[in-house]
Amino acid sequence: MKTYYLLCFLMASVAINAQTDCDVANSYLVNAYSHVKDAYDSNNISHLKYYANRSVESFKLSKETLITCGCKIALNLANKGIDLLAKVEYVETYEDGRFYVKRARDISKESVIEIDKCSLALYNNTANESKELSDLQHEQLALKQQQEALKLKEKQIKTKLAQQKEKALTLEKKQLIISYNNAITSNIKTYNDALKICDCSYETIENIISSEDMTSKSIADIRRFYTNNLKILASNYLSELNACH
Numbered sequence: 639m640k641t642y643y644l645l646c647f648l649m650a651s652v653a654i655n656a657q658t659d660c661d662v663a664n665s666y667l668v669n670a671y672s673h674v675k676d677a678y679d680s681n682n683i684s685h686l687k688y689y690a691n692r693s694v695e696s697f698k699l700s701k702e703t704l705i706t707c708g709c710k711i712a713l714n715l716a717n718k719g720i721d722l723l724a725k726v727e728y729v730e731t732y733e734d735g736r737f738y739v740k741r742a743r744d745i746s747k748e749s750v751i752e753i754d755k756c757s758l759a760l761y762n763n764t765a766n767e768s769k770e771l772s773d774l775q776h777e778q779l780a781l782k783q784q785q786e787a788l789k790l791k792e793k794q795i796k797t798k799l800a801q802q803k804e805k806a807l808t809l810e811k812k813q814l815i816i817s818y819n820n821a822i823t824s825n826i827k828t829y830n831d832a833l834k835i836c837d838c839s840y841e842t843i844e845n846i847i848s849s850e851d852m853t854s855k856s857i858a859d860i861r862r863f864y865t866n867n868l869k870i871l872a873s874n875y876l877s878e879l880n881a882c883h
Contacts, residue, residue, distance in 0.1 A: 659707040660757040666700030667712065667753050669693075670719065671746040677723075677739045683732040690726040690739055693719070693746065709756035715749035718742075811853045811860060818864035822871065829875040838882030843874050 670693045677689035697716045704713040722742040729735040822845060829843045852860050 658757070658760060659703040660709060660753060660760050663700045663703035663707050663709065663712070664750070664753045664757060666696050666703070667716065667746070667749050670696035670700065670716070671743070671750050674719070674723065674739060674743045674746050677726075678736065678743050683729075683735055686732060686735045686739060687726055690723045690735070690742070693742065694723045697723070697746075704753070707753075707756060707760070709753055712749045712752040712756060715745050715752060719745045719749065807857075808853055811855075811857065814857065814860055815852050815864075818860075818868075822864070822868065825868065825871055829871065829878075833875075833878055833882065836879070836882050838878065843871060843878065845871075 673689045673693035673696060677686045677693060680686040680689060697720045700716055701713065704716060719742045722738045722745065725738050726735045729738070826843050826845060833843075852863065855863070
């Protein structure tokens with residue numbers, strides 16, 4: 639049985655801690671209003687004083703949470719209710735006691751209305767703060783997505799520029815190769831024509847360049863390759879010319 643009561647106590651503590659200060663204050667003020675109503679409905683001075691005292695106790699319990707809740711109007715009303723009901727203890731007639739109880743009942747009702755307003759305002763503020771936080775999180779996510787999209791775009795642009803640069807370099811290589819081939823062809827024709835004019839018995843000078851794809855090589859390697867071939871052709875030409883009688 640003790641375990642059962644302890645469990646009930648712990649569950650009640652968790653429930654109270656889950657509430658806001660305004661919620662707790664609201665519970666106390668509702669109790670105060672309920673007790674003062676019972677006092678007003680009492681048919682004798684003894685019961686009237688008993689319930690009036692119960693109402694005072696509930697009002698006093700509400701004060702701390704009303705302060706932390708920040709509901710000043712409800713706190714002021716609770717203090718007025720305490721002051722009025724404190725006088726009931728010293729009245730000698732039922733009618734005098736009921737006079738103070740009636741006023742305290744009306745004040746108690748107003749305090750419940752005011753704490754409800756505070757609770758609603760607190761809820762709205764919390765909801766607004768939650769919405770602002772949610773909006774900021776959405777903005778942060780959108781910004782992150784934009785940054786990722788920009789990074790992807792930057793990567794695509796770099797890839798495209800690299801491809802264009804590669805195409806331009808390949809085109810430059812092809813044009814250079816064509817120029818060298820034209821120069822070699824022209825030189826071979828010139829060499830052969832010169833040997834023919836000299837009426838030499840000679841071997842026809844021919845292009846010694848292989849069919850290898852030179853575009854895979856660097857510009858410097860292409861120049862070096864064709865320059866060497868031009869030197870070889872020139873050397874062959876001079877050899878034939880020197881052998882001419």
